[in-house]
Amino acid sequence: MTERLDSDAALARHLAGLLRRDRRLAAIAEAAGPFPPRKAAPGFAGLAQVICGQQLSVASASAIWGRFAALPGALDPAGYLRLGEAEIRASGFSAGKTRTVAALAEALLAGEVDLDAVAALPAEEAVAALSRIKGIGPWTAEIYLMFCTGHPDVFPAGDLALQKAVAHGLGLDGRPSSRDLMAIAMAWSPHRHAAALLFWRYYAHLRNREGIAL
Template identity: 35%
Template sequence: MFSDLQNLIQLEPKFQTIIDTYGIPEITTRPSGFMALSQLILEQQVSMASAKACYDKVEKYLNGFTPELLLIASDEELKLCGVSRQKISYIKNLAFCIVEKQIDLESFHSKKEEEIFAELIQLKGVGKWTAQVYLMFCLQKKDVFPIGDIAVQHTMRELFQTETLIEMEDFANNWKPYRSLATYLLWHHYLKKRNR
């Protein structure tokens, strides 16, 4: 990561200012696969704590969290664990696609960002943000820029005076092939400035 950081700072000196002010961000990773993608779906539009509580209840109730177990469970059982009807349909669809071999999450390790992104957003309930976060945290892909993220947008406006999403994306193209690292630094700035 250190060599990537130096290369990124050469492309954009403002990232050095973020590091000087707030230190180097801690970059967390997640395992890849069905559980991780299901967790990201559960995290959509709710707090992380709420999503984790929901996931933990389902895992405890089913005594595991596999595609097969999800498909056996009734919608009512999952609803009692706190999963919304919409998200039940999303994670069950994901489970079905895996069991029926319509998607192979294990194959993603050898594919390029664009290929994986295209496959993920074909899944019901997996939008651009969820696909991009999966690429970054679960597959550690280096050149992802989740422009739909509110914190990224806010920081881009603040630090780079970009207003529209097109302007932000164009500006961020200058940071290729290190846009994932750039995103971690933008999040770091956003959170630290707000003492979070």
């Protein structure tokens, strides 16, 4: 596998490789400006935090995660399963997220999933392995692989901001579907993680520009 994207230096090397693969991205990188990698803890706690943050603002997810993480044993699979559902729900977790984290904890304790082994798989295989856990979809798996393991070649093509940013940056006629965007992103392999970070930063740049509505 290509070098993990887990440091400023690694990001710089991945971006350089990405720009060599697709010269169209040079102007996008110039407009986006510099940005850091995103890093979070791997393992059960890291994936539980990604699940916590689904479809929430950063502020809301942070507040809920702070209350959840303070629960005794919450960041350990066995400890989580000892908690009562009411206790977990009181921290702000929805019923669905509570069940998803329980399914994750059970899969880890049963040896059905090895997160270290999954992180070493090619992107599509890794996403498929995590998506077999009930309640975990491709976006959650991809975000975990990117930010918690530094997987270098993951691209969350279902992300609305990425779809809009790629459409604008590449001058497409309309916002691409997840399938179409995944096909576009294949040209950026093995640096798709860096491409996603670049286009997220470009999206933020566009939203901050006067007169640009996305």
